[in-house]
Amino acid sequence: MKVSVSHFIKGDIVTGSAMEYGPAHARFATPNLDLDTLTWPRTEPGPAFDVPLAEIKDLLVATGERLTKDPSGLLAEACEQLKRVSTLDAGVLERAYATLGFAFTRGGFDAQIEQELGGPEVLDGWKEIVSGTGQIGRIRAFPPRLVHILAGNAPGVAALSIVRGALTKSVNLLKLPSNDLFSATAILRTMAEVAPRHPVVRSFSAVYWRGGDERVESMLFRPQFFDKLVAWGGESALRSAKNYIGPGFELVAFDPKTSISMIGREAFISSTVLNEVAVAGATDATPFNQQACVSSRIQYIEGSVEEIDRYCELLQQQLGVERPTCSVVGPEVPSELREQIEVLADFEPDYRVWGKFDGKGLVIRSHEPVDFYPDGKIVNVVVVRSLKEAIRYVNVATQTVGVYPPERKAEVRDLLASAGVQRVVTLGKALGPGPGFAHDGFYPLHRFVRWVNDED
DSSP states (O other), X not given: OOEEOOEEETTEEEOOOSEEESOGGGOEEEOOOOGGGGOOOTTSOOTXXXXXXXXXXXXXXXXXXXXXXXXXOHHHHHHHHHHTTOSSOHHHHHHHHHTGGGGSOHHHHHHHHHHHHSSTHHXXXXXXXXXXXXXXXXXXXXXXXXXXXXXXXXXXXXXXXXXXXXXXXXXXXXXXXXXXXXXXXXXHHHHHHHSXXXXXXXXXXXXXXXXXXXXXXXXXXXXXXXSEEEEXXXXXXXXXXXXXXXXXXXXXXXXXXXXXXXXXXGGGSOHHHHHHHHHHHHHHHOGGGGTSTTOEEEEEEESOHHHHHHHHHHHHXXXXXXXXXXXXXXXXXXXXXXXXXXXXXXXXXXXXXXXXXXXXXXXXXXSSOOSSOOOSSEEEEEEESSGGGGGGGOOTTEEEEEEESGGGHHHHHHHHHHHTOOEEEETTOOSOOOTTSOBTTBOHHHHHSEEEEEEO
C-alpha cells in the first residue's frame, strides 16, 4: 500500500499522487512539483522580511504550545505515518514527537538571537556601528533566501530548521528527506492553524523530490532564487549539493559527523561510580538508537584490562535499557558487520565481545579502534594509557566528545579543538547542543543571514 505524502507550499496544503517513489515494499506518492511555485521573486521582499521579531517569537511560542497539545492530531497522524517507514522504534518516535514543542521556547529564541547575532536590533532594522577608524555606518542581518536539505534521522531536525528560518525572517524551501516525509509538514500545518496566512507561514514550503534529481535541482539551486543551500545529511548528499555552489549561492553544511567518549581512570574509584559512568556512557551511545551525530561509537578509557572489562560488561547491560531517545531493541546488525565481529571474538584476549546479535547492544573491547563503523547500538571500547593518547584518533569529522570526569575537560579541550572537534561535553550530556551554542563549529543564524553594510 502506497503512503500518501502532502506538500506544504507557502501556507497551503497540496495533495495528490502524481509522482511515485521508493522500493516496492515502501512506496509513497506525492503531488506533482510545480517549480514556479517554489521560489520567491527577488523583485519584492519576502513575506516576513519586515515583520517585527517580537511578533515572530509570539507565533513560534504559540506554535510550540499547539504542538505539545496537538488538538487537531496533526503530529499524531504524522507519527503514525512515519512508524510505517522509519527504522526507529515506535516508542522512540512517539517520545520524539511529544517533545517537539520544546524547540519553540522564548528563552531558546532569545539565547540564539543574543549569542549568534549579538541582539535583536540587527534583525529588525539597521544597527549603527563605528569602525576602528571612526567611520560611522549601519549593519543589518538581512533576511536570506534558503533551500534546506533536511536529514531524517530525528524529527527534531525539521523543528530546528523551521525555528531558525523563522527567526531570520527568511524564505525557506525545505526538501523533505525520504526517511522522514511527515515531520516538517506537520509542524508547518500546526503553525498555519495558529495563524493562517501569516507572513511567516507564507515564507515556508516543504516538498519532496528525489535527492540529486538534476531536473529539479539545476533549476532551483540558482542565485537568482536563493542565497544559500543549508544541507544536512551524508557524504553523498553533500557532494551532490556542492555541484551547484558558485558565486552568489553559498553552502551551509551540517556535515556527517561521528562522536566519541573519553573516560578517565577515576571511573574505577568505586563500583557505584563505575555503574554511574556506564549509564552515562550508554546514554551518549544510544540517541535515536545510535543514528544521531552525537552518538558515541568509540569510547577511550584509562585503566587496566581487567578494570575496563568490568566497564564493558556494565555498558553492554545499559545499552539494552530503554531511554527517551532509544529503545530496548535496536536495528538488526547487518550480516557483513556481524561476520567481522564474530571474527574478533575469536581473538581473545586481544579483543573481547559482550552481548549478542539481538539488538540489545554489543560492546567490543580492543587496544586500537576497530576498522569498521560501529552502528546500531554497537560500541567499541578502546584501552588507552592516558586520555591524551586518544587524541591521535580524532579528526575534523569528530563532532562531540563526552569526557569523564568533567574536571578533565580542561586537560584535553584545546587539543581536541586543534584536532577538529566541535563539542566537548560532560559524559552523559552529548544530546544537544542547547539554544545559543555553536552547532558543528559555527553559529547557524549568523551563517544563514546576509550581513549588509550601509557605510557613511
